[in-house]
Amino acid sequence: MTPGSTTAACAALLGRDLTLAWRRRGDIALPVLYAVIVVTLFPFALGPEPALLARIAGGVVFVTVLLAMLLSLDGLFRPDIDDGSMEQLMLAPQPLALLVGMKILAHWLTAALPLIVVAPVLAGMLHLPSAATGVLVLALAIATPLLSLLGAVLVALTAGAKRSGMLLALMLLPLCVPVVIFAAGAVAAAQDGLPWIAPIAWLGAGLALAVVLAPLACAAALRIAMES
Numbered sequence: 001m002t003p004g005s006t007t008a009a010c011a012a013l014l015g016r017d018l019t020l021a022w023r024r025r026g027d028i029a030l031p032v033l034y035a036v037i038v039v040t041l042f043p044f045a046l047g048p049e050p051a052l053l054a055r056i057a058g059g060v061v062f063v064t065v066l067l068a069m070l071l072s073l074d075g076l077f078r079p080d081i082d083d084g085s086m087e088q089l090m091l092a093p094q095p096l097a098l099l100v101g102m103k104i105l106a107h108w109l110t111a112a113l114p115l116i117v118v119a120p121v122l123a124g125m126l127h128l129p130s131a132a133t134g135v136l137v138l139a140l141a142i143a144t145p146l147l148s149l150l151g152a153v154l155v156a157l158t159a160g161a162k163r164s165g166m167l168l169a170l171m172l173l174p175l176c177v178p179v180v181i182f183a184a185g186a187v188a189a190a191q192d193g194l195p196w197i198a199p200i201a202w203l204g205a206g207l208a209l210a211v212v213l214a215p216l217a218c219a220a221a222l223r224i225a226m227e228s
Contacts, residue, residue, distance in 0.1 A: 017106035031068035050127040057126035058187030072111040101215040112144035135190040139183040149214035156221035
């Protein structure tokens with residue numbers, strides 16, 4: 001196995017998943033539409049007072065993005081298990097953890113990146129100050145890959161179960177609480193003019209740890225699920 005073949009295999013797998021996602025463009029637009037609808041309802045429910053909306057803007061956007069990502073998380077490995085592609089990945093000479101990492105990257109590009117792009121619009125709808133909008137986008141850019149990695153581990157653990165969507169949500173939401181707290185805390189600190197680097201640094205540390213460990217855990221869980 002040469003480095004070139006591993007790189008080519010990872011690039012081919014990433015391109016395949018992105019091509020399949022592009023053929024189902026409606027599935028990519030669904031989380032974005034969901035996020036826009038949810039954020040739009042908050043001013044109607046709480047009133048149009050800008051100060052109130054700005055105070056809750058960071059938390060609302062992060063929770064909305066989290067719930068929107070859950071819509072597509074259950075299909076991360078399920079199609080490959082159903083059509084037999086997962087067995088082929090396990091038989092490939094490349095490390096399964098690396099190939100699984102490419103699938104997680106494809107999921108983030110198709111499910112989370114569009115939400116990050118529309119995040120400034122969502123923040124503007126809730127009157128978030130422009131000084132905090134940049135911190136919001138930065139926090140999302142770090143928090144969403146972490147959420148994808150954590151979710152991928154749980155998806156792999158429940159890969160052998162049928163109708164695991166509700167179980168996945170119940171398992172993932174407690175793990176996401178620290179991520180939302182740190183991310184929303186950074187935005188709140190930026191709004192108040194306080195230092196916001198520390199929460200971002202904690203998120204970055206969690207992301208670095210998850211990048212190393214999550215694909216390995218996914219690969220082990222998928223092997224167990226496919227053998228059972």
